[in-house]
Amino acid sequence: MSCAKESELDKLRSEVLEVTKEILRLIARRQSLCVEVGKLKQAKGLSIEDPSIERALREAITKEALNLGIEKDFAQKLTTLLIEECTKVQPKPPERKVLTHRDIARMAEALERQGVKVIRMDVGEPDFRAPNTVVERAYQEMKAGRSRYTEPKGKQELRQAIADYVKMRYGADVRADQVIATVGGAFGVYLALASTVSPGDEVIVIDPSWPIYKPCVRYVGGRPIVLETRLEDGWEPDLDKLNEKISAATKAIILNYPCNPTGKALDKKTFKGIVEIAQDRKLTLISDEVYADYNFTGSEHNTVLNYPDVNYVLISSFSKSWGMTGFRVGFTISDLDRTNKMATIQSTLITCIPEFIQYAAIEALKCLDEAKKNSEVMKDRAEAVCKALKPLPLTFYKPDGAMYVFPRIDVKGVDGSEFAVKLLENKNVSVAPGGAFGNYFNYFRISLGQPKEVLLEGVKRIGEFLSSMS
Numbered sequence: 325m326s327c328a329k330e331s332e333l334d335k336l337r338s339e340v341l342e343v344t345k346e347i348l349r350l351i352a353r354r355q356s357l358c359v360e361v362g363k364l365k366q367a368k369g370l371s372i373e374d375p376s377i378e379r380a381l382r383e384a385i386t387k388e389a390l391n392l393g394i395e396k397d398f399a400q401k402l403t404t405l406l407i408e409e410c411t412k413v414q415p416k417p418p419e420r421k422v423l424t425h426r427d428i429a430r431m432a433e434a435l436e437r438q439g440v441k442v443i444r445m446d447v448g449e450p451d452f453r454a455p456n457t458v459v460e461r462a463y464q465e466m467k468a469g470r471s472r473y474t475e476p477k478g479k480q481e482l483r484q485a486i487a488d489y490v491k492m493r494y495g496a497d498v499r500a501d502q503v504i505a506t507v508g509g510a511f512g513v514y515l516a517l518a519s520t521v522s523p524g525d526e527v528i529v530i531d532p533s534w535p536i537y538k539p540c541v542r543y544v545g546g547r548p549i550v551l552e553t554r555l556e557d558g559w560e561p562d563l564d565k566l567n568e569k570i571s572a573a574t575k576a577i578i579l580n581y582p583c584n585p586t587g588k589a590l591d592k593k594t595f596k597g598i599v600e601i602a603q604d605r606k607l608t609l610i611s612d613e614v615y616a617d618y619n620f621t622g623s624e625h626n627t628v629l630n631y632p633d634v635n636y637v638l639i640s641s642f643s644k645s646w647g648m649t650g651f652r653v654g655f656t657i658s659d660l661d662r663t664n665k666m667a668t669i670q671s672t673l674i675t676c677i678p679e680f681i682q683y684a685a686i687e688a689l690k691c692l693d694e695a696k697k698n699s700e701v702m703k704d705r706a707e708a709v710c711k712a713l714k715p716l717p718l719t720f721y722k723p724d725g726a727m728y729v730f731p732r733i734d735v736k737g738v739d740g741s742e743f744a745v746k747l748l749e750n751k752n753v754s755v756a757p758g759g760a761f762g763n764y765f766n767y768f769r770i771s772l773g774q775p776k777e778v779l780l781e782g783v784k785r786i787g788e789f790l791s792s793m794s
């Protein structure tokens with residue numbers, strides 16, 4: 325390169341450096357303005373987040389980006405980062421200490437190690453054992469040396485069996501190459517988010533929600549935007565409010581029906597309404613349907629598979645339906661492009677799921693009676709627990725499905741975390757505190773993953789504990 329060209333390059337580079345510094349100086353100025361805004365909001369008793377102001381900001385930024393020839397998507401991602409930094413520097417009330425079901429489980433396990441018999445209604449794990457044929461198949465395949473790597477998506481035989489299963493169950497036309505066998509539904513959620521969301525994108529999470537969604541959105545650099553639902557509305561999501569939460573940065577909505585922790589299932593009209601919003605706003609529906617088989621209403625489970633025209637990732641699992649939590653096997657279904665993207669991520673991170681577990685999953689898909697029986701048992705438990713809870717100072721939605729009841733404690737000034745700890749200490753009953761599922765601090769979650777007699781004893785003790793409180 326000639327000397328003249330080199331100095332021209334140096335000049336441009338130093339200009340780039342100066343512009344970058346200027347951007348930083350502007351950000352610093354923006355931050356101090358945000359602190360002032362925060363102080364004023366605090367004085368006026370206004371909340372830190374204001375969706376209408378954010379929306380207006382985003383609209384203005386989109387216009388400006390267009391004027392300046394900057395890609396709209398990039399401008400929106402940058403705006404998200406600026407909004408998040410602004411939120412960080414604004415004065416806010418001290419954070420509430422929230423315990424999760426994992427914290428309570430740890431405390432329960434510590435008591436158990438001391439020989440105390442605890443009634444475990446904290447962790448969302450069914451007590452059912454995997455069907456014998458499933459265990460036998462895993463064992464036989466392992467013995468036969470089927471413990472090798474497989475293709476990242478999983479063996480063709482398993483993926484075809486899953487495609488046949490959803491065809492039989494929902495009439496859905498899914499090809500085997502649209503299926504990935506994942507490490508439980510949990511890894512399916514990660515794959516769905518990692519393939520859909522990049523830093524600065526927003527994802528709508530409907531609260532109360534499984535506590536993993538929000539951190540998982542954050543892992544992939546996204547920003548969770550919460551749509552709260554209320555017990556008073558039967559946990560029904562308000563579609564107008566959902567529309568309001570969607571911004572130019574939104575990429576996906578996470579659905580989980582039947583829901584952990586509320587037990588809510590959506591009727592066809594609401595489900596379809598959400599699908600239409602996703603289509604309208606060009607969003608991906610990440611539909612976590614791991615509780616599809618625990619459906620107590622007798623009506624057909626509403627699944628995203630009924631809407632092949634929307635962008636979706638379906639997440640399912642063998643954990644709940646067949647009591648196979650420790651097998652760590654689930655699956656995703658999506659369009660081919662996204663499935664290939666997710667398969668690359670799976671391949672990079674874990675290669676594939678164990679080969680003999682894949683055969684066990686094929687076997688489980690033959691045990692439909694077992695899944696049906698498990699569902700009936702869960703329904704019976706839900707009925708019995710709700711009946712026993714009724715006279716207590718609690719308000720709850722009778723679950724349509726899943727394996728939980730999520731009552732509100734109607735005793736003044738009660739905090740769900742404190743309630744869970746004291747209930748464990750005084751009555752040796754463990755439940756999950758409501759604050760882990762969102763802004764539901766005076767709620768707690770009962771998991772139905774125990775025999776009915778055990779659950780009823782647990783509810784009896786909850787009743788005794790509640791009367792000792794009032």
Ligand code: PMP
Nearest residue numbers: 448508509510534584641643654
């Ligand atoms: N989604 C929801 C809503 C859940 O409650 C759970 C388990 N608690 C999972 C996904 C993941 O389950 P697994 O990874 O065992 O399939």
